[in-house]
Amino acid sequence: MSNQKFCLEDMGSYETPSRLLYITSAKYGADWVSYPHSHYFTEIFYIKSGRGQMQIENETIPLLPNSLVLIGAQVQHTEFSDSSAPLDYYVLGVEGLKINTERPIEYSIVNFSGFSSSIRQCFENILHEMHNQKEGYEKICQHHLAILILLICRKDHVSYELVNPQNSSRECHKAKRYIETNYQTKITLDSLSEICNLTKYYLSHKFTELYGKSPMAYLTEVRIAAAKDLLKTTNYSVEEIANATGFSSSSYFSQAFQKACQVSPQQYRKTHNSKNAQA
Numbered sequence: 001m002s003n004q005k006f007c008l009e010d011m012g013s014y015e016t017p018s019r020l021l022y023i024t025s026a027k028y029g030a031d032w033v034s035y036p037h038s039h040y041f042t043e044i045f046y047i048k049s050g051r052g053q054m055q056i057e058n059e060t061i062p063l064l065p066n067s068l069v070l071i072g073a074q075v076q077h078t079e080f081s082d083s084s085a086p087l088d089y090y091v092l093g094v095e096g097l098k099i100n101t102e103r104p105i106e107y108s109i110v111n112f113s114g115f116s117s118s119i120r121q122c123f124e125n126i127l128h129e130m131h132n133q134k135e136g137y138e139k140i141c142q143h144h145l146a147i148l149i150l151l152i153c154r155k156d157h158v159s160y161e162l163v164n165p166q167n168s169s170r171e172c173h174k175a176k177r178y179i180e181t182n183y184q185t186k187i188t189l190d191s192l193s194e195i196c197n198l199t200k201y202y203l204s205h206k207f208t209e210l211y212g213k214s215p216m217a218y219l220t221e222v223r224i225a226a227a228k229d230l231l232k233t234t235n236y237s238v239e240e241i242a243n244a245t246g247f248s249s250s251s252y253f254s255q256a257f258q259k260a261c262q263v264s265p266q267q268y269r270k271t272h273n274s275k276n277a278q279a
Contacts, residue, residue, distance in 0.1 A: 006130035013220035021093035038076045040173035041095040045069040050087035066116040072106025091124040122148040171196040233267040
């Protein structure tokens with residue numbers, strides 16, 4: 001996978017309604033790694049060429065040349081490329097921008113066929129400035145971003161609002177991502193608070209405010225989801241699944257599973273094995 005990423009340094013006192021964090025130029029290759037993830041900021045994808053799909057939460061949308069996809073903060077997504085027509089695209093990370101949409105999930109798709117040159121030029125101007133980093137490049141990049149957002153709104157008749165991202169939101173997002181990638185290991189509220197450099201009481205409060213559940217409740221949810229997948233797709237014992245998903249014991253795993261799913265792990269496996277056999 002060919003991938004170039006340039007990050008914009010903190011601009012200090014320069015006032016801007018939304019802040020460009022980075023631009024990435026990526027092209028599909030044999031080493032492509034795709035997994036669902038989310039960010040505390042908005043991402044703007046522009047497909048230069050190739051074809052593929054993007055999974056946004058539980059929805060899947062096609063990716064075509066000259067299409068642009070805006071993914072809101074905290075929206076889980078991942079992209080897949082057609083190997084016969086490899087994806088080649090730009091992506092911007094933008095802090096403080098919220099796209100207003102009637103969809104329950106915050107994302108928007110804009111097709112710029114016949115109107116792509118101005119849009120693409122904005123991305124290429126940003127990439128050029130970030131690559132060369134000549135005097136004043138930060139402000140120039142911000143101006144190109146502002147032009148890009150206005151062009152998107154003009155074409156798609158969407159609106160956007162500016163939000164004030166807080167450091168605590170970034171740190172809570174870090175905790176969420178850490179849970180999602182390390183749920184098999186021992187994780188405590190104390191260890192999460194140390195990773196995020198927040199007190200455990202503040203982390204618990206802000207995490208619950210952002211995601212509707214406490215960090216430890218989310219950890220259990222992630223572990224149960226992983227356990228469900230193992231129960232359906234492997235012959236591992238309950239004890240092996242408990243160990244593989246980070247539970248301290250098989251008895252605690254069974255209690256947590258029963259509470260979350262209203263059935264025991266064995267009953268869950270039996271039900272789903274029966275469905276698979278009938279299919």
